[in-house]
C-alpha cells in the first residue's frame with residue numbers, strides 16, 4: 001500500500017478562540033451585573049519600564065476593559081526593594097475588592113521571583129504560579145491553572161483534537177509553561193507525555209515520535225520539517241522578539257517552529273503570532289472570573 005501524504009492542514013486560530021472566550025466572559029459579567037453580583041476586579045503590578053512587559057500589561061488592561069472587568073494598575077520603579085513590594089502585595093492580598101492579581105515578570109534581579117510568587121494568596125493567583133495552584137493540577141480539583149498551558153489545553157479542546165492515548169512531546173520544562181503543560185496533558189488529557197529540555201540528547205529522535213508536538217523554548221526556527229511526523233499536531237508556544245529592518249515595526253514576534261516548511265506536514269498547527277499568544281490573556285480573564293465566582297458566588 002502507498003503511504004498517504006498529508007496535503008491539507010488547519011491553522012489553529014487562537015485569535016478567534018480568544019475572542020469567543022472573551023464574548024462568553026463578557027456575557028457572564030453582564031449577567032452578574034444584572035443580578036447585583038460582584039464585578040471581577042483584576043489588579044496588575046508592574047515593576048520597571050521594560051518595553052515588552054509594558055506591551056503585555058497594556059494588552060491585559062485592554063482585555064479587562066473589553067469584558068467589563070474592573071482593573072487596577074500598580075506601577076513601581078525598578079529600584080523598589082523586595083520588602084516594600086511584599087508590603088504592596090500584602091495590601092492587595094487583603095483588599096477584598098480585588099479578586100485576582102498578577103505581578104508581571106520578569107522582575108529586577110534583586111527581587112526573588114520565588115519569594116514574591118509564594119507571597120501571593122493562592123485564591124487570588126490568577127497567573128496560577130503559586131506552588132499550591134501548580135500542585136493542584138494533579139489533584140481531583142484543580143484550582144487556578146497557569147494561564148499559557150491552560151490556553152493550550154483550551155485550544156486543543158475547542159478544535160476537538162484528541163489527546164487521550166496520544167504521544168505528546170513537550171520541548172521545554174519551564175515552571176510557567178513546559179512543566180505544568182506536561183502535567184495537564186497527562187492528568188486532564190490522558191496523553192503519554194515525553195518532556196524534552198536543554199539536556200535532552202538527540203532531540204529529533206523524540207520529536208519524530210510525537211502525535212502532538214508542543215514547543216516552548218524561545219529559539220526561533222528550532223523545530224524544522226525533518227523533526228516532525230507526517231500528520232502531527234504542532235503547537236508553538238515560543239515568543240521571541242526578533243529585530244530587523246525587514247519588519248515594519250523594526251521587530252517581529254517569532255515562534256520556535258519553522259512554520260512555512262513544517263505546516264504542510266502537520267494536521268493542525270498554531271501560527272505565531274495569532275496562535276497560543278492570545279489564549280494567555282483569555283486564560284487570565286477566565287481565571288479572574290473563576291476567582292471571583294469562588295470568592296463571591
Ligand code: GUN
Pocket residue numbers: 056102103104105106127147148280
Ligand atoms: N511575563 C511574561 N508572561 C507572563 C505571564 O503570563 N504572567 C506574568 N505575571 N508575567 C509574565
